[in-house]
Amino acid sequence: MILKRMLGTVTAIVAVTTAVVLYTVHPVKSSDHQDTYDLATMANGHNTSADITDVYVFPAPDNPNNVVFAMNVSPLIPLGMGTSFQFDPTLVWQFKISHQTSGIEDQTIMMTAAGTGPSQVLSLYMPSTVQVGTVTNVTTAPIGTTTYNSSATLANGVQFFAGPRTDPFVFDLFAFFTFAGDRNYGTHTSQSDPGPAPGSPNAPALGSNGNSASNIAGLTPSYDKTPNSNGPSFNGFPAGTLSNSSGGNGGAFGAYKCSTHPATDILDYGKFNVLSYVVEVPKSLINAAGPKIHVWATVSSATGD
Amino acid sequence: MNIAKKIVASIALVSLAACGGTSKLTPAGAPTATPAPTPLATVNPTTQFQQIERLSRPAVKEVFESFQHHQISNAAEPYNDPTIKADIVTTENAIRPPKTSVGSNFGNVLAAVLYPDEYLVNLNGSAPSGADPYYFLSTEVSGGTAFGGRAPNDDVIALELGVLFGGTLPALGIQPEDKEENNCLQTQNIASLSDPAKSSTSAFPYLPAPR
Numbered sequence: 001m002i003l004k005r006m007l008g009t010v011t012a013i014v015a016v017t018t019a020v021v022l023y024t025v026h027p028v029k030s031s032d033h034q035d036t037y038d039l040a041t042m043a044n045g046h047n048t049s050a051d052i053t054d055v056y057v058f059p060a061p062d063n064p065n066n067v068v069f070a071m072n073v074s075p076l077i078p079l080g081m082g083t084s085f086q087f088d089p090t091l092v093w094q095f096k097i098s099h100q101t102s103g104i105e106d107q108t109i110m111m112t113a114a115g116t117g118p119s120q121v122l123s124l125y126m127p128s129t130v131q132v133g134t135v136t137n138v139t140t141a142p143i144g145t146t147t148y149n150s151s152a153t154l155a156n157g158v159q160f161f162a163g164p165r166t167d168p169f170v171f172d173l174f175a176f177f178t179f180a181g182d183r184n185y186g187t188h189t190s191q192s193d194p195g196p197a198p199g200s201p202n203a204p205a206l207g208s209n210g211n212s213a214s215n216i217a218g219l220t221p222s223y224d225k226t227p228n229s230n231g232p233s234f235n236g237f238p239a240g241t242l243s244n245s246s247g248g249n250g251g252a253f254g255a256y257k258c259s260t261h262p263a264t265d266i267l268d269y270g271k272f273n274v275l276s277y278v279v280e281v282p283k284s285l286i287n288a289a290g291p292k293i294h295v296w297a298t299v300s301s302a303t304g305d
Numbered sequence: 306m307n308i309a310k311k312i313v314a315s316i317a318l319v320s321l322a323a324c325g326g327t328s329k330l331t332p333a334g335a336p337t338a339t340p341a342p343t344p345l346a347t348v349n350p351t352t353q354f355q356q357i358e359r360l361s362r363p364a365v366k367e368v369f370e371s372f373q374h375h376q377i378s379n380a381a382e383p384y385n386d387p388t389i390k391a392d393i394v395t396t397e398n399a400i401r402p403p404k405t406s407v408g409s410n411f412g413n414v415l416a417a418v419l420y421p422d423e424y425l426v427n428l429n430g431s432a433p434s435g436a437d438p439y440y441f442l443s444t445e446v447s448g449g450t451a452f453g454g455r456a457p458n459d460d461v462i463a464l465e466l467g468v469l470f471g472g473t474l475p476a477l478g479i480q481p482e483d484k485e486e487n488n489c490l491q492t493q494n495i496a497s498l499s500d501p502a503k504s505s506t507s508a509f510p511y512l513p514a515p516r
Contacts, residue, residue, distance in 0.1 A: 035366065036376045039358065052360040057424050057454030058440055059432070061507045067428055070457070070512060082515030092354045103384040103421045112348055134356035134382060138348040151510055161510035168457045168503045168513060169363075172493045179490075182372050191376050234466075236494030248484035251401050251470065258489035265499040271516045278510035287428045292449065294423035296361035296383050304355030 037191040044305045047088045048074040049113075049275055054169055055095075055297045060280050066157075067283050069095045069109060071297045072167065072274040079271035082164030083149060086120045086275075087113035092136055092300045093277060099289040106130055106289065111162070111277050112138060120148040122162040124279065136300050151278075159280040167274045172234055173266040175259070179232030231256030236263030356380055361422045363441075363461045365389070368469065369396045383421040390420040400469060401485050409483040411474065418445055426454045439464060446477060457505035457512055460497030467491055 038044040039051040053072045060066035071093060077085050089112070097107040110125040123142035131137065144154030149163030177184050187195045231243060237258035244250035286293065358379050360366075366375050366389070374388045381387060397412035425444040430452035433443050441461045444453025455461065467473035471491030474480040498504055505511050 035358065035360075036372075036379065038376075044357065050358055052358050054363055055360050055424070055455070056457055057426050058456040059452060060509070061505075061511065062509070067426075068511060070510075072512075077515075079516055092348075098423065103423050104382075134380060136354045136356070137350055137352065138354070139350040159509050164515040165510070165512040166503055166514060166516050168505060170460065170495055170497055170499055170503070171462055172495055175493065180368070183367050185372065188372055191373065194371075194373055231489065233489035234493045237489065241488060243487045243489040245488050246472075246486055248486050251485040251487040251490075252399060253487060253490075256489070263494040265495045268500045268503060271502075273515040276510065276512050278512060280509055283428045291428040291430075293426045293428065294421070295426055295454065296359060296423045298356050299358040300354035300356045302352050302354055305357060 037185050037188055037193075038305065040185040044301070045303070046091060046301060048076075048085070049088045050091055050299050050301065051075055052297055052299060053167065053274055055295070057295050063280075065283055066280050067286060068278065068280045069295070070276060070278045071095065072165070072276050073299070074275040075167070075272070076270065077164065077273040077275070079273075082273040083118060085164065085273075086116060086118065086148060087122065087162065089113045089116060089120070090301060092138060094136065094298045094300070095279070096296050096298060097286065098294040099292070100294075103294045105132055107286070109279055109281070110136075110138065111279075112142075113162075118148055121145050122148065122160070122277075124154060124158070124160045126158075126285070134298075134300075156285060157282050158285070159278075161276065161278040163276065164273050165276040167267050167272045169267050170265050171267065172236075172263045175234045175261075175263065231258075233259040234263065235259045235261040359383065361424050362419065363455070364465055365393075365419055365422050368465065369393045378422075383423050386421065389422060390416050393419055397469065400487075401483070404483045404485065407481045407483050409481050409485075411469075411480055411483075414474065414480055415468070424454050425449070427452055446479075458498055458503070462493055463497065466493065 035051060039048075044050065051073055053075045055072075056068070056070040058068050060068050073087075073093070074085055091113070093111040095109040096105040097109070098105050100106060108125075108127060108130050110127065112123045112125075114121045114123065123145045125138065125140055125142050127140040129140075143156070143158065144152060144160065146152035146160045146162055151159060151161040153159050181187050182195050231253055233243070233256075237260055239260050241258040241260075242250075242255060243253065243258060244255040250256070283291075356379070359381070361383065366378055370378060370389055370392045374392060377388050378386050393416040394412035397415050398410075401409075401411045403410040403412065427444055427449055430444060430447075430450055432452060433439055437443065437446075439456070439459040439461070440452055441455040441459040441464055442453070443451035464473070469490075470487045472482070472486050475482040502516060503513055505513060
């Protein structure tokens with residue numbers, strides 16, 4: 001028992017240390033993790049479940065008659081701490097669906113949370129009337145609910161899960177930041193802060209004060225830029241690999257050596273988790289107006305920030 | 306201010322671990338299936354909720370939009386986004402300028418494909434197979450016959466880097482070969498499943514158990 005406690009303490013320290021390092025030294029985002037300054041710092045008053053990291057739409061692997069909608073939120077939940085994070089009960093999450101070529105929504109699947117702890121109850125709505133646009137009211141009763149970290153089968157064969165999952169995304173984030181540092185919220189002091197000015201020492205390749213490829217000089221390199229100090233690169237290339245080794249020009253950045261530093265999937269390195277909404281729906285509930293649909297996800301708050 | 310907030314966040318994480326340790330954490334694994342609780346009337350129907358975050362295709366905002374524009378896109382409908390379409394053209398053309406000698410214009414083509422930023426799904430479409438094993442962008446490149454959308458383990462970054470910096474669009478015949486591929490950027494050299502623990506499962510809820 002004492003040994004188990006010691007191991008637990010070590011595990012917690014490792015997890016927390018990893019989180020501290022990443023939160024304080026290397027602000028992290030990937031597909032859409034820490035998308036804005038307010039979402040990353042919780043300056044908008046919500047917990048991190050306002051921050052969507054990834055959205056998925058795929059056929060159910062175990063039932064070809066069903067389609068799965070999944071939304072991950074709350075990026076960078078440390079190893080072993082998945083069930084310590086819950087959904088923000090002041091928010092509304094939605095999968096928006098359009099059957100029209102215009103892409104304007106005509107169907108929605110909504111989720112809300114009630115309570116704040118591990119006994120939290122999550123509700124699922126499939127309203128018959130859709131509010132088009134960026135303002136939403138929850139005017140109908142839910143078709144059913146589930147409890148946190150549980151799955152439930154609701155009316156019409158809809159399955160609903162809400163709780164922690166491993167973040168399946170794969171990305172060498174730090175390599176990306178070496179040439180797109182503007183996308184790192186840590187280079188901004190607020191959402192309105194444009195970040196490093198063009199030509200300044202920290203100006204990244206892809207954008208500060210707009211997107212300019214002329215701003216690629218001066219970023220502290222994490223790879224061998226000897227042949228060309230302006231050469232952005234991902235990591236993990238064999239020594240001598242050139243940006244234009246296929247006989248071309250190397251694009252706007254020209255010819256230079258690619259980085260030989262080891263590539264790292266930072267989300268795997270940190271063993272990070274997210275909170276997930278997963279909704280499996282019979283296709284018959286979606287394709288009444290045709291099988292071709294457009295899908296996106298949103299988060300909304302009563303305060304609009 | 307920024308640093309102070311990060312420190313506070315770190316302290317909160319430390320405190321959380323100190324209070325709960327690991328003994329209160331639920332072991333990673335499949336979620337429990339429980340009877341559905343009684344629906345609760347938890348939301349005031351007169352409360353108006355304003356959109357603050359929006360996402361569909363992965364990394365589109367991250368790659369093409371400046372950080373300041375993310376908030377603008379997040380608050381807009383994808384079909385009324387005031388910034389992203391022009392940002393796609395501007396960024397891609399900065400990376401890979403149009404080449405009149407071969408007739409290439411990657412920026413315009415990508416803007417046409419990626420705007421509005423919504424997944425395209427054909428519920429009756431075919432599953433990916435062969436050389437293109439991913440759902441992501443399969444509807445767009447198949448002319449609507451493939452399922453599309455995105456599965457949890459689709460290597461979306463590999464696909465996107467190939468489109469932006471590599472030879473994907475010329476190989477598909479969507480753009481002419483412009484000889485402007487950049488080998489240092491067209492792959493991130495990480496396998497789509499860098500860790501089997503990140504693999505999706507065959508049973509609901511399909512996403513891998515927490516670690």
